[in-house]
Amino acid sequence: MEEFNYVLREGSIVKGKVVKKTDDQIYIDIGYKKEGIISKDEIIKYNYQQTIQINEEIDVFIKRLEKDSDFILVSKIIADKKNVFNKIKKAYKDNIPIEATVIKMVKSGFIVDFGANVTGFLPMSHSKAYGKDxxxxxxxxxxxxxxxxxxxxxxxxxxxxxxxVKNEEEKIKKIFPVNEKITVKVAGIKENGIEVAKEEFNIFIPSYELSYKRFINIAENFKIDSEIEAFVISTEKGEIKLSVKKNFPDPFEKFKAEKKPGDKVISKIIKIVKDGAYVDIEGVVDGFLPIGEISYYKRINNIEEIYKIGDEIETVIIKTDENQKLIIVSVKRLEKNPWHNIEERYPVGARVLGTIKEIIEGEGALIELEENFDAFMHISNISWFSFTSIFDVIKPGDKKEFKILGIDKNKYRLLLGLKQLSPSPWNSFVNKYKEGSLIDVKIIDIEDNYITCQIVEGVSGRIFIKNKSKVKYKQGDIINVKITKIDKEQKKVILFAKDVEITEEKKQLDEYIKSHEHTFKIDDIAKFDVKKKEEEN
Known part of the structure; x- marks a missing residue:
């Protein structure tokens, strides 16, 4: 280094240049007539052989000046520590930030290192660590x-x-004044909004703040690097919220003031959902057509079977949804509600022709009448006779005559019956048979505690038993029974039959008869009885 004309003092810090390295010494040109030398202990302790390079300029601390010595003893670590501590003092005095690395977690906080092994303490309450290391x-x-x-x-x-945060919030308030318009540049386009930039800030504007209309083509309306005007909604807590649509008056309020429920409007289908369709009303505001507002006559399950995107249809305003900013419209209310006088057209008890449209197993069937009215037939009104599946009795597409049983005005459908077109087997039964009558019946099922028998088609009765395993009959057998009780309210019949269950004595007799091939006489039965008594003794 260039030699300076100054007087060195012990304890001062000077700049030097590394000129030579040996295994145990590093020589520093400090611009003086003598070179500085770093001690071997310091070199080893701080690994200077690896971290300090030839020609590197460093700060060193003058440790000792000796006239008789050819070198001046210097220290890099002391200079580094003093420099670091001076930075700490300046940061404290000027109230400016200083960088440090967290090196250890202790009970009440953390130890931080500013460099050169100069450490400080970070209390847990000042760390914002919230329990994290x-x-x-x-x-x-x-x-x-x-x-x-x-x-x-x-x-x-x-x-x-x-x-x-405070400084950033102040800066944001200057660049983004609330309730004012600003110019921003479009930086990115996404499916759900756009990214805009102003100075060093990037802000996302969601699609619902781009337009008063719900469904817009963002890519068609905004271009990268184009400048647009945005309205500053809020900058609370440093979060910048911008809007494009708020630069303009809300068309919903104007439309609401000019139109009222009952007014007819042209609606364009823009999006179909499960429970209806979103519509563009006369190119001004968004509306919604509920699926239940399409027809008085039919139950619509899939709106896409009737309308497609882009269809323009005549509708009538029902109401306004203030929360959703939607005009609710209807198609069916363009005409008079036929259900107000439906009884005149379809009186209860009348017969009608209809086509089975859909079968709902376990519930019933949906039926379409000739005038496009929807009707429903409950499973209990299909047949007087038992069946396993509705499909065993009727099938989709079947055209049949039905009897009107009722009218469900809430669901806009007629309630029909098929079995009511023929006489009830129960009524025929009770008119023909009385309690005490003897009749032949067919066994259709044997349960643990009773046997179910078919008396006539559509009417069954029960014989109560004690032990299913001792029943001597099987399913399909015809047996003679006595009607012991007819419950007309519950439509239940109790039956009685002799010798339904085999007793132990009868079982042994049958086995004895089976084991003897000769023809039985009365004396044989007596002998069997004697033999049985002897065996018991």
Whole structure:
């Protein structure tokens, strides 16, 4: 280095240039007539052989000046520590941030390293760690306590962060004044909105703040790098909220003032959903057509079977949805509600022709009448006779005559019956048979406690038993029974039959008869009885 005309003093810090390295010494040109030399112990301790390079300029601390020596003893680590501590003092004095690395978590906070092994303490209450370990993170801090003599340094990340946020919020307020229009540049286009930029800030504007209409083609309306006007909604807590649509008056309010329920409007289908369709009403506002507002006559399950995107249809306004900013419209209310006088057209008890449209197993069938009215037949009104599946009795597409049983005005459908067109087997039964009558019946099922028998088609009765395993009959057998009770309210019949269950004695007799091939006489039965008594004795 160039030699300077100054007087060196012990304890001063000077700049030097590394000119030579040996295994145990590093020589520093400090611009003086003697070179500085770093001690072997310091070189080894701080690994200078690896970290300090030839021709590198460094700060060194003058440790000792000796007239008789050819070199001046210097220290890099002391110079580094003093420089770091001077930065800490400046940060404390000027109230500016300083960077440090969190190196250790302790009970009440963290130890931070400013460099050159100069450390400070970060209290947990000033860390914003919320229980997390910050070890290894390099952060900015505010020095809140400095004791120079004790080299005691206390820092706060919380104060740095809060001040940074405050400064940023102030900057945002200047660039983005609330309730004012600003010019921004379109930086990105997404499916659900656009990204705009102003100075160093990037802000996302969601699609619902781009237009008063719900469904717009963002790519067609906004171009990258184009400048647009945006309205500043809010900058609370540093969160910037912008809107494009708020630059213009809300067309919903104007439309609402000019139109009222009952007015007819042209609606264009723009989006079909499960429960209806969103519509564009006369190119001004969004509306919604509920699926139940399409027809008085038919139950619509799939709106796409009737309308497609782009269809323009005549509708009538029902009401306005203030929360959703939607005009609710109807198609069916363009005409008079036929259900107000439906009884005149379809009186209860009348017969009508209809086609089975859909079968709902376990519930019933949907039926379409000739005038496009929807009707429903409950499973209990299909047949007087038992069946396993509705499909065993009727099928989709069948055209049949039905009897009107009722009218469901809430669901806009007639209630029909098929079995009511023929006489009830029960009524025929009770008119023909009385309690005490003897009749032949067919066994159709044997349960644990009773046997179900078919008396006539559509009417069954029960014989109560004690043990299913001892029943001597099987399913399909015809047996003679006595009617013991007819419950007309519950439509239940109780039956009685002799010798339905085999007793142990009868079982043994049958086995004895089976084992003897000769023809039985009365004496044989007597002998069997004697033999049985002998066996018992």
């Amino acid at each position: 910050l070890t290894g993170q390099k952060l900015q801090f505010k020095v809140i306590t400095l004791e120079e003599e004790k080299k005691n340094v206390v820092v706060s990340y919380k104060e740095y962060f809060d001040e940074k």
